[in-house]
Amino acid sequence: MTDSQSVTAAAPESDEDPQESLVKADSDVLDPETDEVDSAPVRADDALRYFGADFDVDGLVKRLNNGTFIIPTFEPLAEDDIAGFEGFQRGLVWKKKQMDRFIESILLGYPVPGIFLVELADRRYLVLDGQQRLTTLQAFKRGTYRSVRGLSKFALRYVGDEFKGHTYENLEPTQQRIFDNTFIQATIVVPKGAEGKRGVYSLFERINSGGTNLKPQQIRVALYAGETVNFVRDLNQDPNWRTLFGPQNRDLKDHELILRAISLMPTARGIQVFRPPMARFLNDYLEVSQDQLPADAEVIRARFTKATALLNEARGVRALKIRGTQVNAAHTDAVLVGLMSALEQRADISAQDVSAALTALLENERYQYAISESTSHAEQVSARIKLAAMAFRGESLADEQE
Numbered sequence: 001m002t003d004s005q006s007v008t009a010a011a012p013e014s015d016e017d018p019q020e021s022l023v024k025a026d027s028d029v030l031d032p033e034t035d036e037v038d039s040a041p042v043r044a045d046d047a048l049r050y051f052g053a054d055f056d057v058d059g060l061v062k063r064l065n066n067g068t069f070i071i072p073t074f075e076p077l078a079e080d081d082i083a084g085f086e087g088f089q090r091g092l093v094w095k096k097k098q099m100d101r102f103i104e105s106i107l108l109g110y111p112v113p114g115i116f117l118v119e120l121a122d123r124r125y126l127v128l129d130g131q132q133r134l135t136t137l138q139a140f141k142r143g144t145y146r147s148v149r150g151l152s153k154f155a156l157r158y159v160g161d162e163f164k165g166h167t168y169e170n171l172e173p174t175q176q177r178i179f180d181n182t183f184i185q186a187t188i189v190v191p192k193g194a195e196g197k198r199g200v201y202s203l204f205e206r207i208n209s210g211g212t213n214l215k216p217q218q219i220r221v222a223l224y225a226g227e228t229v230n231f232v233r234d235l236n237q238d239p240n241w242r243t244l245f246g247p248q249n250r251d252l253k254d255h256e257l258i259l260r261a262i263s264l265m266p267t268a269r270g271i272q273v274f275r276p277p278m279a280r281f282l283n284d285y286l287e288v289s290q291d292q293l294p295a296d297a298e299v300i301r302a303r304f305t306k307a308t309a310l311l312n313e314a315r316g317v318r319a320l321k322i323r324g325t326q327v328n329a330a331h332t333d334a335v336l337v338g339l340m341s342a343l344e345q346r347a348d349i350s351a352q353d354v355s356a357a358l359t360a361l362l363e364n365e366r367y368q369y370a371i372s373e374s375t376s377h378a379e380q381v382s383a384r385i386k387l388a389a390m391a392f393r394g395e396s397l398a399d400e401q402e
Contacts, residue, residue: 016147016157017095028246029253030322031329033278033376038202047199050189057106057137058180063125064138069117071127071135072222099136099145100158106182107163107175114185116207118200126222128189128200129207141168141179197223201283216279217252217259224286227293232258235301240308244320245327256282257329261336262300268341268385278376300340307339313351315358322362322371330371330384335361338388346393357391364397 055063063069094102106112115130127134139145145154156163168176191200204219221229235241235258236248245254263285266272275281294300311319320327320335335358342349361367370384387400 016149016152018099018145018147028326029249029251029257029329030326031253033329038277038280042195042198042202044199044203047192047195048189048203049192050187053186053188054183055186056180057141057182057184060134060184061138061141064134067124069125069127069134070120071131072218094132094136096147097158098132099139099154100156102133102136103140103156103179104159104163106179107171109178112182112184114187116203117186117188119188119190125188128204133184143167143169197287198280198283215251215253216282217256220259220283220286221252221255224283224290226290228259228262228286228289228291231293231297231301232262235304238305238308240305240312243312243317244308246317253327253329257327257332257336258304259285260329260333261304261340262294264333264337264381264385265300265340267382268337268389274378274381276376276378276381303340303343304336306343307336310339310349310351310354311335314354319358328371330375330380333381334367334371334384334388337385338390339392341385341389342392349392353394354392357388357394360391360397361388364400366400367397 060069064071112133113130115133116128117125118128119125140154143154144151146152154167156166163171168179171179189200189203191197200223201219204223205216232255236254241254241258242248245257248254259282260278263282264274267274320332322328322331339349339354339357364387367384367387370380370387374380387397390400391397
Protein backbone atom coordinates (compact mmCIF):
# COMPACT_ATOMS: atom_id res chain seq x y z
CA MET A 1 0.00 0.00 0.00
CA THR A 2 1.44 3.34 -1.02
CA ASP A 3 1.57 6.41 1.19
CA SER A 4 -1.28 7.98 -0.76
CA GLN A 5 -3.40 4.90 -0.08
CA SER A 6 -2.58 4.53 3.60
CA VAL A 7 -5.42 4.74 6.07
CA THR A 8 -5.41 7.91 8.14
CA ALA A 9 -7.24 8.01 11.44
CA ALA A 10 -7.15 11.73 12.05
CA ALA A 11 -6.75 14.67 9.75
CA PRO A 12 -7.24 18.40 9.75
CA GLU A 13 -10.77 19.39 8.89
CA SER A 14 -9.70 20.78 5.52
CA ASP A 15 -8.09 17.46 4.52
CA GLU A 16 -10.66 14.93 5.65
CA ASP A 17 -13.44 15.67 3.19
CA PRO A 18 -14.00 13.11 0.43
CA GLN A 19 -11.87 13.63 -2.63
CA GLU A 20 -13.68 15.59 -5.33
CA SER A 21 -13.19 15.39 -9.02
CA LEU A 22 -10.18 17.15 -10.49
CA VAL A 23 -12.38 17.98 -13.48
CA LYS A 24 -13.65 21.53 -13.33
CA ALA A 25 -17.29 21.94 -12.34
CA ASP A 26 -18.22 24.95 -14.39
CA SER A 27 -18.90 24.54 -18.07
CA ASP A 28 -17.13 26.86 -20.51
CA VAL A 29 -19.63 26.00 -23.23
CA LEU A 30 -22.26 28.39 -24.56
CA ASP A 31 -25.24 26.19 -25.37
CA PRO A 32 -28.73 27.76 -25.34
CA GLU A 33 -30.17 24.31 -26.05
CA THR A 34 -29.45 23.38 -22.45
CA ASP A 35 -32.60 25.26 -21.45
CA GLU A 36 -34.83 23.96 -24.24
CA VAL A 37 -38.15 22.42 -23.24
CA ASP A 38 -39.48 19.20 -24.72
CA SER A 39 -42.84 20.20 -26.20
CA ALA A 40 -44.10 16.61 -26.10
CA PRO A 41 -42.76 15.02 -22.91
CA VAL A 42 -43.34 11.33 -22.43
CA ARG A 43 -46.06 10.36 -19.95
CA ALA A 44 -44.94 8.11 -17.11
CA ASP A 45 -47.83 5.68 -17.68
CA ASP A 46 -46.65 5.09 -21.24
CA ALA A 47 -43.01 4.42 -20.38
CA LEU A 48 -42.66 3.19 -16.81
CA ARG A 49 -44.11 0.97 -14.17
CA TYR A 50 -42.96 1.19 -10.60
CA PHE A 51 -43.43 -0.41 -7.21
CA GLY A 52 -42.13 0.00 -3.68
CA ALA A 53 -39.74 -2.22 -1.74
CA ASP A 54 -38.05 -1.96 1.64
CA PHE A 55 -34.39 -2.85 2.15
CA ASP A 56 -32.47 -2.96 5.39
CA VAL A 57 -29.11 -1.18 5.40
CA ASP A 58 -27.18 -4.44 5.67
CA GLY A 59 -28.94 -5.74 2.54
CA LEU A 60 -28.35 -2.52 0.65
CA VAL A 61 -24.62 -2.60 1.39
CA LYS A 62 -24.36 -6.27 0.41
CA ARG A 63 -26.06 -5.54 -2.90
CA LEU A 64 -23.67 -2.64 -3.56
CA ASN A 65 -20.70 -4.86 -2.75
CA ASN A 66 -21.77 -7.71 -5.04
CA GLY A 67 -22.77 -5.46 -7.95
CA THR A 68 -26.52 -6.01 -7.82
CA PHE A 69 -26.94 -2.29 -7.23
CA ILE A 70 -24.95 -0.07 -9.59
CA ILE A 71 -24.10 3.51 -8.78
CA PRO A 72 -23.41 5.28 -12.08
CA THR A 73 -20.10 7.07 -12.19
CA PHE A 74 -19.17 9.95 -14.44
CA GLU A 75 -15.53 10.98 -14.22
CA PRO A 76 -13.97 10.86 -17.68
CA LEU A 77 -10.55 9.93 -16.30
CA ALA A 78 -11.65 7.33 -13.74
CA GLU A 79 -9.41 4.27 -13.53
CA ASP A 80 -11.90 1.93 -11.90
CA ASP A 81 -14.60 0.80 -14.30
CA ILE A 82 -18.04 -0.54 -13.49
CA ALA A 83 -18.97 -3.18 -16.04
CA GLY A 84 -21.49 -1.73 -18.46
CA PHE A 85 -21.14 1.75 -16.97
CA GLU A 86 -17.49 2.33 -17.69
CA GLY A 87 -15.32 5.21 -16.68
CA PHE A 88 -17.40 8.09 -15.40
CA GLN A 89 -16.97 8.99 -11.74
CA ARG A 90 -19.07 11.97 -10.85
CA GLY A 91 -16.80 13.26 -8.09
CA LEU A 92 -19.48 15.49 -6.56
CA VAL A 93 -19.68 14.12 -3.05
CA TRP A 94 -20.89 14.93 0.42
CA LYS A 95 -18.52 16.60 2.82
CA LYS A 96 -17.41 14.54 5.80
CA LYS A 97 -19.76 16.48 8.05
CA GLN A 98 -22.75 15.48 5.90
CA MET A 99 -21.64 11.85 5.95
CA ASP A 100 -21.24 11.82 9.73
CA ARG A 101 -24.58 13.49 10.36
CA PHE A 102 -26.35 11.01 8.09
CA ILE A 103 -24.88 8.02 9.93
CA GLU A 104 -25.72 9.61 13.29
CA SER A 105 -29.33 10.13 12.17
CA ILE A 106 -29.65 6.40 11.54
CA LEU A 107 -28.07 5.49 14.88
CA LEU A 108 -30.49 7.86 16.63
CA GLY A 109 -33.44 6.23 14.93
CA TYR A 110 -34.50 8.99 12.57
CA PRO A 111 -36.23 8.02 9.28
CA VAL A 112 -34.13 7.99 6.12
CA PRO A 113 -35.34 9.44 2.79
CA GLY A 114 -36.19 6.87 0.13
CA ILE A 115 -34.16 6.01 -2.94
CA PHE A 116 -35.01 5.40 -6.60
CA LEU A 117 -33.74 2.33 -8.47
CA VAL A 118 -34.08 1.40 -12.15
CA GLU A 119 -34.47 -2.29 -12.88
CA LEU A 120 -32.21 -3.37 -15.74
CA ALA A 121 -32.82 -6.26 -18.11
CA ASP A 122 -30.35 -8.50 -16.23
CA ARG A 123 -32.13 -7.76 -12.92
CA ARG A 124 -29.41 -5.49 -11.63
CA TYR A 125 -30.52 -2.09 -10.41
CA LEU A 126 -29.21 1.34 -11.36
CA VAL A 127 -29.29 3.85 -8.51
CA LEU A 128 -31.25 6.76 -9.91
CA ASP A 129 -31.46 8.83 -6.75
CA GLY A 130 -29.76 8.22 -3.41
CA GLN A 131 -26.17 7.75 -4.54
CA GLN A 132 -24.57 9.73 -1.72
CA ARG A 133 -26.67 8.02 0.96
CA LEU A 134 -25.82 4.55 -0.29
CA THR A 135 -22.10 5.20 -0.77
CA THR A 136 -21.95 6.70 2.74
CA LEU A 137 -23.61 3.61 4.23
CA GLN A 138 -21.21 1.38 2.32
CA ALA A 139 -18.15 3.36 3.37
CA PHE A 140 -19.14 3.45 7.05
CA LYS A 141 -19.71 -0.30 7.21
CA ARG A 142 -16.47 -0.92 5.29
CA GLY A 143 -14.64 1.39 7.67
CA THR A 144 -12.86 3.58 5.12
CA TYR A 145 -13.57 6.27 2.54
CA ARG A 146 -11.41 8.01 -0.02
CA SER A 147 -10.46 11.47 1.24
CA VAL A 148 -8.21 14.26 0.01
CA ARG A 149 -5.31 12.59 1.83
CA GLY A 150 -5.97 9.09 0.49
CA LEU A 151 -7.85 6.19 2.06
CA SER A 152 -9.10 7.42 5.43
CA LYS A 153 -10.57 5.66 8.42
CA PHE A 154 -14.31 6.33 8.70
CA ALA A 155 -14.57 7.48 12.31
CA LEU A 156 -17.48 9.73 13.27
CA ARG A 157 -16.39 13.26 14.15
CA TYR A 158 -19.18 15.76 13.50
CA VAL A 159 -21.64 14.09 15.87
CA GLY A 160 -22.77 14.20 19.49
CA ASP A 161 -20.60 12.82 22.27
CA GLU A 162 -22.32 9.40 22.31
CA PHE A 163 -20.94 8.44 18.89
CA LYS A 164 -17.91 10.71 18.53
CA GLY A 165 -14.85 8.75 17.39
CA HIS A 166 -16.81 5.58 16.69
CA THR A 167 -16.39 3.37 13.64
CA TYR A 168 -18.83 0.64 12.66
CA GLU A 169 -16.54 -2.00 14.14
CA ASN A 170 -16.41 -0.45 17.62
CA LEU A 171 -20.09 0.35 17.94
CA GLU A 172 -21.95 -1.55 20.62
CA PRO A 173 -23.65 -4.69 19.19
CA THR A 174 -27.07 -3.10 19.78
CA GLN A 175 -26.00 -0.01 17.85
CA GLN A 176 -24.68 -2.16 15.01
CA ARG A 177 -28.04 -3.92 14.84
CA ILE A 178 -29.84 -0.56 14.76
CA PHE A 179 -27.65 0.47 11.84
CA ASP A 180 -27.92 -2.82 9.94
CA ASN A 181 -31.66 -3.26 10.48
CA THR A 182 -32.77 0.26 9.57
CA PHE A 183 -35.16 0.04 6.63
CA ILE A 184 -34.95 2.36 3.65
CA GLN A 185 -37.81 2.53 1.20
CA ALA A 186 -36.98 2.15 -2.48
CA THR A 187 -39.12 3.04 -5.46
CA ILE A 188 -38.18 0.58 -8.20
CA VAL A 189 -38.75 1.86 -11.73
CA VAL A 190 -39.10 -0.57 -14.63
CA PRO A 191 -38.85 0.82 -18.18
CA LYS A 192 -41.50 -0.53 -20.51
CA GLY A 193 -41.98 -0.43 -24.24
CA ALA A 194 -40.29 1.73 -26.83
CA GLU A 195 -40.47 4.82 -24.61
CA GLY A 196 -38.94 3.12 -21.56
CA LYS A 197 -35.51 4.71 -21.51
CA ARG A 198 -36.89 8.04 -22.56
CA GLY A 199 -39.17 7.84 -19.53
CA VAL A 200 -36.25 7.01 -17.24
CA TYR A 201 -34.27 9.93 -18.70
CA SER A 202 -37.19 12.25 -17.98
CA LEU A 203 -37.54 10.89 -14.45
CA PHE A 204 -33.80 11.31 -13.92
CA GLU A 205 -34.11 14.99 -14.85
CA ARG A 206 -37.14 15.57 -12.66
CA ILE A 207 -36.22 13.83 -9.40
CA ASN A 208 -32.57 14.85 -9.21
CA SER A 209 -32.30 15.98 -5.60
CA GLY A 210 -29.62 17.74 -3.64
CA GLY A 211 -27.59 20.76 -4.57
CA THR A 212 -26.03 19.43 -7.76
CA ASN A 213 -28.24 17.96 -10.46
CA LEU A 214 -26.95 15.54 -13.04
CA LYS A 215 -26.52 17.01 -16.50
CA PRO A 216 -28.03 15.51 -19.68
CA GLN A 217 -24.87 13.76 -20.89
CA GLN A 218 -24.18 12.35 -17.42
CA ILE A 219 -27.63 10.78 -17.51
CA ARG A 220 -27.01 9.39 -20.99
CA VAL A 221 -23.78 7.63 -20.10
CA ALA A 222 -25.60 5.84 -17.28
CA LEU A 223 -28.72 4.88 -19.24
CA TYR A 224 -27.13 4.12 -22.60
CA ALA A 225 -23.76 2.72 -21.53
CA GLY A 226 -22.28 0.61 -24.28
CA GLU A 227 -20.21 0.67 -27.44
CA THR A 228 -21.17 4.15 -28.63
CA VAL A 229 -20.67 5.81 -25.24
CA ASN A 230 -17.24 4.20 -25.04
CA PHE A 231 -16.45 5.25 -28.62
CA VAL A 232 -17.23 8.86 -27.72
CA ARG A 233 -15.12 8.52 -24.59
CA ASP A 234 -12.16 7.37 -26.70
CA LEU A 235 -12.53 10.24 -29.17
CA ASN A 236 -12.66 12.65 -26.23
CA GLN A 237 -9.03 11.78 -25.45
CA ASP A 238 -7.83 13.00 -28.86
CA PRO A 239 -5.03 15.50 -28.08
CA ASN A 240 -6.10 18.02 -30.71
CA TRP A 241 -9.68 17.92 -29.46
CA ARG A 242 -8.41 18.52 -25.94
CA THR A 243 -6.60 21.63 -27.17
CA LEU A 244 -9.67 22.87 -29.04
CA PHE A 245 -12.18 22.26 -26.26
CA GLY A 246 -10.01 22.77 -23.18
CA PRO A 247 -9.84 20.77 -19.93
CA GLN A 248 -12.05 17.77 -19.28
CA ASN A 249 -15.55 18.93 -18.37
CA ARG A 250 -17.40 17.55 -15.36
CA ASP A 251 -20.77 18.09 -17.06
CA LEU A 252 -19.45 15.97 -19.96
CA LYS A 253 -20.21 18.72 -22.47
CA ASP A 254 -17.08 17.68 -24.36
CA HIS A 255 -18.54 14.17 -24.72
CA GLU A 256 -21.91 15.60 -25.73
CA LEU A 257 -20.46 17.77 -28.50
CA ILE A 258 -18.66 14.76 -30.00
CA LEU A 259 -21.89 12.76 -29.79
CA ARG A 260 -23.72 15.58 -31.55
CA ALA A 261 -21.19 15.54 -34.38
CA ILE A 262 -21.43 11.78 -34.83
CA SER A 263 -25.22 11.68 -34.69
CA LEU A 264 -25.59 14.60 -37.13
CA MET A 265 -23.35 13.10 -39.84
CA PRO A 266 -26.31 11.31 -41.51
CA THR A 267 -28.08 14.69 -41.62
CA ALA A 268 -25.09 16.18 -43.46
CA ARG A 269 -25.26 13.31 -45.96
CA GLY A 270 -28.96 13.93 -46.56
CA ILE A 271 -30.04 10.48 -45.36
CA GLN A 272 -31.60 11.60 -42.09
CA VAL A 273 -33.76 14.52 -41.01
CA PHE A 274 -32.90 16.19 -37.72
CA ARG A 275 -35.92 16.45 -35.44
CA PRO A 276 -35.69 18.60 -32.31
CA PRO A 277 -35.24 18.87 -29.44
CA MET A 278 -31.54 18.08 -29.46
CA ALA A 279 -31.68 16.17 -26.15
CA ARG A 280 -34.26 13.74 -27.49
CA PHE A 281 -32.41 13.42 -30.81
CA LEU A 282 -29.24 12.35 -28.98
CA ASN A 283 -31.15 9.95 -26.73
CA ASP A 284 -32.85 8.37 -29.73
CA TYR A 285 -29.50 7.98 -31.47
CA LEU A 286 -28.03 6.17 -28.45
CA GLU A 287 -31.15 4.04 -28.08
CA VAL A 288 -30.52 2.64 -31.55
CA SER A 289 -26.72 2.50 -31.51
CA GLN A 290 -26.04 1.80 -27.82
CA ASP A 291 -24.47 -1.61 -28.29
CA GLN A 292 -23.41 -1.45 -31.93
CA LEU A 293 -21.18 1.15 -33.54
CA PRO A 294 -21.93 2.45 -37.03
CA ALA A 295 -20.42 0.30 -39.78
CA ASP A 296 -18.10 3.20 -40.66
CA ALA A 297 -16.97 3.86 -37.07
CA GLU A 298 -13.28 3.70 -37.93
CA VAL A 299 -13.82 6.06 -40.84
CA ILE A 300 -15.58 8.44 -38.45
CA ARG A 301 -12.65 8.14 -36.04
CA ALA A 302 -10.14 8.92 -38.81
CA ARG A 303 -12.11 11.94 -40.04
CA PHE A 304 -12.68 13.25 -36.53
CA THR A 305 -8.95 12.97 -35.83
CA LYS A 306 -8.10 14.69 -39.14
CA ALA A 307 -10.68 17.43 -38.55
CA THR A 308 -9.44 18.27 -35.06
CA ALA A 309 -5.84 18.32 -36.26
CA LEU A 310 -6.72 20.76 -39.06
CA LEU A 311 -8.77 22.97 -36.73
CA ASN A 312 -6.00 23.02 -34.16
CA GLU A 313 -3.38 23.90 -36.77
CA ALA A 314 -5.63 26.57 -38.33
CA ARG A 315 -6.90 28.40 -35.24
CA GLY A 316 -5.88 26.50 -32.10
CA VAL A 317 -7.95 27.29 -29.02
CA ARG A 318 -9.94 29.93 -30.93
CA ALA A 319 -11.36 27.54 -33.51
CA LEU A 320 -14.58 26.68 -31.63
CA LYS A 321 -15.11 30.06 -29.97
CA ILE A 322 -17.01 33.02 -31.37
CA ARG A 323 -16.06 35.53 -28.75
CA GLY A 324 -14.61 35.39 -25.26
CA THR A 325 -13.54 32.13 -23.67
CA GLN A 326 -16.62 29.96 -24.19
CA VAL A 327 -16.88 27.18 -26.74
CA ASN A 328 -20.01 27.78 -28.83
CA ALA A 329 -21.93 24.47 -28.99
CA ALA A 330 -23.85 25.19 -32.21
CA HIS A 331 -20.72 26.45 -33.96
CA THR A 332 -18.86 23.37 -32.77
CA ASP A 333 -21.35 20.81 -34.07
CA ALA A 334 -21.52 22.65 -37.42
CA VAL A 335 -17.74 22.92 -37.77
CA LEU A 336 -17.09 19.29 -36.84
CA VAL A 337 -19.87 17.88 -39.01
CA GLY A 338 -19.13 20.25 -41.89
CA LEU A 339 -15.41 19.55 -41.92
CA MET A 340 -15.80 15.78 -41.47
CA SER A 341 -18.35 15.80 -44.29
CA ALA A 342 -16.08 17.85 -46.55
CA LEU A 343 -13.21 15.43 -45.88
CA GLU A 344 -15.34 12.68 -47.42
CA GLN A 345 -15.09 14.52 -50.72
CA ARG A 346 -11.78 16.39 -50.41
CA ALA A 347 -8.92 14.62 -48.68
CA ASP A 348 -6.51 17.45 -49.53
CA ILE A 349 -8.04 20.14 -47.29
CA SER A 350 -5.25 22.14 -45.63
CA ALA A 351 -5.09 24.15 -42.43
CA GLN A 352 -5.06 27.29 -44.57
CA ASP A 353 -8.28 26.14 -46.26
CA VAL A 354 -9.84 25.55 -42.84
CA SER A 355 -8.83 28.99 -41.57
CA ALA A 356 -10.30 30.65 -44.68
CA ALA A 357 -13.51 28.65 -44.29
CA LEU A 358 -13.89 29.65 -40.64
CA THR A 359 -13.48 33.31 -41.61
CA ALA A 360 -16.10 32.97 -44.34
CA LEU A 361 -18.55 31.26 -41.97
CA LEU A 362 -18.23 33.85 -39.23
CA GLU A 363 -18.73 36.65 -41.75
CA ASN A 364 -21.91 35.03 -43.09
CA GLU A 365 -25.10 36.48 -41.57
CA ARG A 366 -27.15 33.33 -42.16
CA TYR A 367 -24.55 31.22 -40.37
CA GLN A 368 -24.31 33.70 -37.49
CA TYR A 369 -28.07 33.46 -37.06
CA ALA A 370 -28.01 29.65 -37.16
CA ILE A 371 -25.51 29.41 -34.32
CA SER A 372 -27.01 32.07 -32.09
CA GLU A 373 -30.83 31.98 -32.33
CA SER A 374 -33.20 29.01 -31.96
CA THR A 375 -30.19 26.78 -32.41
CA SER A 376 -32.02 23.47 -32.07
CA HIS A 377 -34.74 24.25 -34.62
CA ALA A 378 -34.50 21.83 -37.52
CA GLU A 379 -33.94 24.51 -40.17
CA GLN A 380 -31.20 26.15 -38.10
CA VAL A 381 -29.33 22.88 -37.60
CA SER A 382 -29.61 22.00 -41.30
CA ALA A 383 -28.57 25.50 -42.37
CA ARG A 384 -25.42 25.70 -40.29
CA ILE A 385 -24.30 22.19 -41.27
CA LYS A 386 -24.91 22.94 -44.97
CA LEU A 387 -23.02 26.24 -44.79
CA ALA A 388 -20.09 24.71 -42.90
CA ALA A 389 -19.77 21.85 -45.38
CA MET A 390 -19.85 24.29 -48.29
CA ALA A 391 -17.20 26.50 -46.71
CA PHE A 392 -14.82 23.62 -45.99
CA ARG A 393 -15.26 22.32 -49.55
CA GLY A 394 -14.08 25.73 -50.71
CA GLU A 395 -17.44 26.84 -52.13
CA SER A 396 -18.56 30.46 -51.98
CA LEU A 397 -21.12 31.52 -49.39
CA ALA A 398 -21.92 34.77 -51.19
CA ASP A 399 -25.41 33.62 -52.18
CA GLU A 400 -26.16 32.16 -48.74
CA GLN A 401 -26.95 35.25 -46.71
CA GLU A 402 -30.70 34.93 -46.16
